[in-house]
Amino acid sequence: MAIKRLVLSFPPHMIDQPITYQLVKKYDLMVNILRARITPNEEGRLVMEISGKKKNLDEGLAFLDDLGVRVEPLAHDIRWYEDRCIECTACTSICPTGALSVKRPEMRVTFKHEKCIACELCLPACPYKALEIVS
Ligand code: SF4
Ligand code: SF4
16 A cells, blocks of 8 residues: 655646546545645635555556646645644644644643644744744
């Protein structure tokens, strides 16, 4: 089983195309969309985790390439500096995946790296710079 976290960028005329459906149906891949947005110049961007047999994954990526979809690895990562965190919990309500969460009733903040999709939403929420991007 191979897993990749990727950023897909595709031009306006392809926004409506069922690309993820094709990946699932034609290439037997599991697709988990982590983030989707359309940029101001109407380019579509999807952050997704794709998993499946390596051969299928390679073929699926070749299919995207043939379509003209730009595929890049998710380039950065988020690090939580526990020693800087004062457990104010401001970030935990913002985090869409539960990577940052608060354990009750102790009110202890934890970071589960494997759940983080590097969406960066938590960065401006933290007044103590306890969350940072690492390249
Ligand atoms: S970047 Fe921050 S808000 Fe986004 S998933 Fe990771 S921990 Fe949560
Ligand atoms: S916002 Fe910063 S200081 Fe507050 S709980 Fe989150 S990481 Fe810790």
